[in-house]
Amino acid sequence: MSEALLEVNNLITEFDTDEGVVRAVDNISFAATAGETLGIVGESGCGKSVTALSIMRLLPQPMGKIVGGEILFKGQNLADLSLPQMEKIRGNNISMVFQEPMTALNPVHTIGRQLTEVLLLHKDITAQQAIQQGVKILDRVGIPSPDIRMTEYPHQLSGGMRQRVVIAIALACNPDLLIADEPTTALDVTIQAQILELIKELQKDLGMSVILITHDLGVIAETCDKVVVMYAGKVAERASVHELFDSPAHPYTQGLLASIPRMDTTPKSRLSIIEGMVPGLLDLPEGCRFENRCPHKRALCEDAPPAIDEVSPGHEVSCYRWQEI
Amino acid sequence: MSKVLLEVQDLKMHFPVKEGILLRTSKYNKAVDGISLEIAPGETLGLVGESGCGKSTLGRCIARLYKPTSGSIKFEGEEISLLGANALSAYRRHIQMIFQDPMESLNSRHTVAEIIEEPLIVQNMGDTAWRAKRVKELLDIVGLPARSVSRYPFEFSGGQRQRIGIARSIALNPKLIICDEPVSALDVSIQSQILNLLVDLQKEFNLSYLFIAHDLAVVKHISDRIAIMYLGKIVETGDSQTIYRNAQHPYTQSLISAIPMPDPHRKVTRQLIIGDVPSPIAPPPGCNFHPRCPRAIERCSVDVPQLSASKADSTGLVSCHLVD
Numbered sequence: 001m002s003e004a005l006l007e008v009n010n011l012i013t014e015f016d017t018d019e020g021v022v023r024a025v026d027n028i029s030f031a032a033t034a035g036e037t038l039g040i041v042g043e044s045g046c047g048k049s050v051t052a053l054s055i056m057r058l059l060p061q062p063m064g065k066i067v068g069g070e071i072l073f074k075g076q077n078l079a080d081l082s083l084p085q086m087e088k089i090r091g092n093n094i095s096m097v098f099q100e101p102m103t104a105l106n107p108v109h110t111i112g113r114q115l116t117e118v119l120l121l122h123k124d125i126t127a128q129q130a131i132q133q134g135v136k137i138l139d140r141v142g143i144p145s146p147d148i149r150m151t152e153y154p155h156q157l158s159g160g161m162r163q164r165v166v167i168a169i170a171l172a173c174n175p176d177l178l179i180a181d182e183p184t185t186a187l188d189v190t191i192q193a194q195i196l197e198l199i200k201e202l203q204k205d206l207g208m209s210v211i212l213i214t215h216d217l218g219v220i221a222e223t224c225d226k227v228v229v230m231y232a233g234k235v236a237e238r239a240s241v242h243e244l245f246d247s248p249a250h251p252y253t254q255g256l257l258a259s260i261p262r263m264d265t266t267p268k269s270r271l272s273i274i275e276g277m278v279p280g281l282l283d284l285p286e287g288c289r290f291e292n293r294c295p296h297k298r299a300l301c302e303d304a305p306p307a308i309d310e311v312s313p314g315h316e317v318s319c320y321r322w323q324e325i
Numbered sequence: 326m327s328k329v330l331l332e333v334q335d336l337k338m339h340f341p342v343k344e345g346i347l348l349r350t351s352k353y354n355k356a357v358d359g360i361s362l363e364i365a366p367g368e369t370l371g372l373v374g375e376s377g378c379g380k381s382t383l384g385r386c387i388a389r390l391y392k393p394t395s396g397s398i399k400f401e402g403e404e405i406s407l408l409g410a411n412a413l414s415a416y417r418r419h420i421q422m423i424f425q426d427p428m429e430s431l432n433s434r435h436t437v438a439e440i441i442e443e444p445l446i447v448q449n450m451g452d453t454a455w456r457a458k459r460v461k462e463l464l465d466i467v468g469l470p471a472r473s474v475s476r477y478p479f480e481f482s483g484g485q486r487q488r489i490g491i492a493r494s495i496a497l498n499p500k501l502i503i504c505d506e507p508v509s510a511l512d513v514s515i516q517s518q519i520l521n522l523l524v525d526l527q528k529e530f531n532l533s534y535l536f537i538a539h540d541l542a543v544v545k546h547i548s549d550r551i552a553i554m555y556l557g558k559i560v561e562t563g564d565s566q567t568i569y570r571n572a573q574h575p576y577t578q579s580l581i582s583a584i585p586m587p588d589p590h591r592k593v594t595r596q597l598i599i600g601d602v603p604s605p606i607a608p609p610p611g612c613n614f615h616p617r618c619p620r621a622i623e624r625c626s627v628d629v630p631q632l633s634a635s636k637a638d639s640t641g642l643v644s645c646h647l648v649d
């Protein structure tokens with residue numbers, strides 16, 4: 001097995017809020033390998049973006065902090081780096097594509113300025129060369145009339161085009177690791193297919209590792225090698241993509257797979273749902289975090305959180321009853 | 326006519342493109358370029374298409390957040406495309422919008438209670454106590470805890486924020502909701518709850534939806550009819566089941582082939598549409614899709630195809646020279 005490019009071990013991230021300390025990410029571990037795509041799925045609010053922001057060291061300040069664990073990138077613990085050291089890595093070795101493209105783009109600067117900025121920061125090139133490369137990258141991600149778009153502002157583009165600009169900026173310096181947080185959520189499927197294809201291609205060309213955060217199990221099935229299922233700040237299940245879809249072990253994963261509208265579902269019929277709501281981070285249960293929604297709950301599930309259990313090599317689950325259900 | 330709630334005729338929204346040092350308008354972005362459609366009470370029309378093709382702009386014209394350049398929008402028989410601000414306010418009650426990007430649509434300085442209560446205040450509904458009760462009821466419907474009321478949008482995740490937007494949009498019991506990518510930011514277990522909720526609300530109140538989304542499995546699930554849009558125009562429309570089984574337009578076909586399926590064993594053999602999305606500022610001559618169409622013939626680059634009866638579907642229309 002090839003060595004992990006990124007290894008997240010027992011990461012804990014917290015926020016200071018008016019209502020108290022919120023532990024958004026609680027003791028999670030996973031690894032990303034060069035040339036592979038790792039998918040992260042889970043309920044909204046379960047901590048996927050906070051995980052990504054922790055790795056990038058882009059947590060909102062001063063509220064957010066990493067309070068435990070390590071983030072090993074090529075053996076170096078990113079959690080310990082100074083901000084200037086981290087700035088050298090960010091955008092150059094590790095890039096991120098955000099969920100809401102508008103928050104990633106500066107509304108008062110042109111596309112061209114934002115794209116050339118990252119190139120000039122990390123590469124030894126002239127402004128003129130940066131503009132030329134910028135146009136090329138925009139063209140590569142499929143933006144029409146790239147030279148004109150360079151002079152435009154984010155609000156002049158549709159949602160889909162904005163996201164392609166964000167991807168262009170992220171890929172500008174050929175990073176080792178690309179963290180894509182819902183990169184195709186705002187895009188229609190033909191463009192999604194192109195973007196995912198583009199990421200796959202670049203991954204092959206550059207041996208890039210990709211962490212893909214998505215709620216679309218179709219996208220996971222088609223693009224990921226390994227999958228981490230998160231629930232309320234914890235890892236529920238980790239498996240290869242085939243294992244996960246063929247024999248999901250966690251009741252939450254099973255519920256997710258059952259609730260997708262498929263092409264052969266009767267229109268407007270009742271979709272299967274997972275009852276209830278994710279517990280708030282300020283009133284988490286003592287035991288398993290899925291306990292209040294779980295159809296297989298027993299008394300022991302309420303007492304203490306289940307540990308991670310091995311189902312088979314490379315397939316792990318955090319559930320007391322996975323063998324019985 | 327009582328069978329039609331909304332009737333749109335030859336609607337155009339051309340944004341002026343300002344250029345040069347004098348910022349003269351010499352060109353137009355034809356974001357919506359001659360669209361006609363109808364929605365019946367209780368019906369869902371799904372709207373899909375390439376990003377930037379004008380879906381949100383069309384939705385915003387119908388919700389009269391934009392004043393269209395030309396064309397007609399009739400709501401319950403009344404022409405609303407030309408109404409001024411005062412006359413519009415009565416109409417706003419009946420037609421609401423759920424937006425694509427929840428962060429853009431929610432005022433981040435307001436609490437959740439203020440955000441959801443605002444349309445009730447604007448429409449002078451109830452007293453303070455009644456509105457507070459209604460806000461809690463709406464939060465419950467969309468699956469947020471009652472104590473969210475005093476929190477701010479930034480304290481929620483993307484999916485939770487979208488639920489705040491939905492609570493706000495159903496506050497006034499509207500007749501038509503323009504749903505602009507309402508579930509794209511939600512994970513699937515919540516997506517199915519929201520879709521069930523939208524279907525329930527539709528049955529209970531005979532609501533109509535214009536449902537814009539990129540997830541075709543979702544659109545197929547919720548829609549009675551579907552319209553496929555490309556570069557400001559509708560290229561195919563018809564019964565949603567028939568379109569998925571038997572798409573006529575080459576663009577519709579490639580759209581359907583691009584759907585990611587939740588099955589890792591499936592061998593993906595899809596025809597990616599290559600090439601650039603043409604700019605709506607300078608659309609190509611002939612058929613808008615011809616530069617990317619795998620089957621284009623010479624005529625496609627010359628003549629603009631018109632929507633005409635589809636062979637596959639008696640109520641369907643398709644705009645392609647190749648299907649005659």
Ligand SMILES: Nc1ncnc2c1ncn2[C@@H]1O[C@H](COP(=O)(O)OP(=O)(O)OP(=O)(O)O)[C@@H](O)[C@H]1O
Binds near residue numbers: 051099482485510512
């Ligand atoms: N700045 C903040 N202050 C307080 N809490 C926060 C902050 N940012 C995030 N959180 C909390 O951390 C938790 C995890 O949020 P995160 O954005 O990582 O969710 P997510 O898994 O990315 O969800 P989604 O799929 O909706 O994007 C949420 O419960 C959220 O309310």
Ligand SMILES: Nc1ncnc2c1ncn2[C@@H]1O[C@H](COP(=O)(O)OP(=O)(O)OP(=O)(O)O)[C@@H](O)[C@H]1O
Binds near residue numbers: 187380
């Ligand atoms: N307020 C505006 N001013 C000028 N141009 C605009 C404005 N809003 C949209 N446009 C342009 O109109 C075209 C259609 O944009 P629109 O947002 O309607 O697309 P869309 O189909 O909703 O795309 P997406 O799927 O990416 O959301 C784009 O070229 C866009 O740049």
Ligand SMILES: [Mg+2]
Binds near residue numbers: 048049181482
């Ligand atoms: Mg997120």
Ligand SMILES: [Mg+2]
Binds near residue numbers: 159380381382425505
């Ligand atoms: Mg849109």
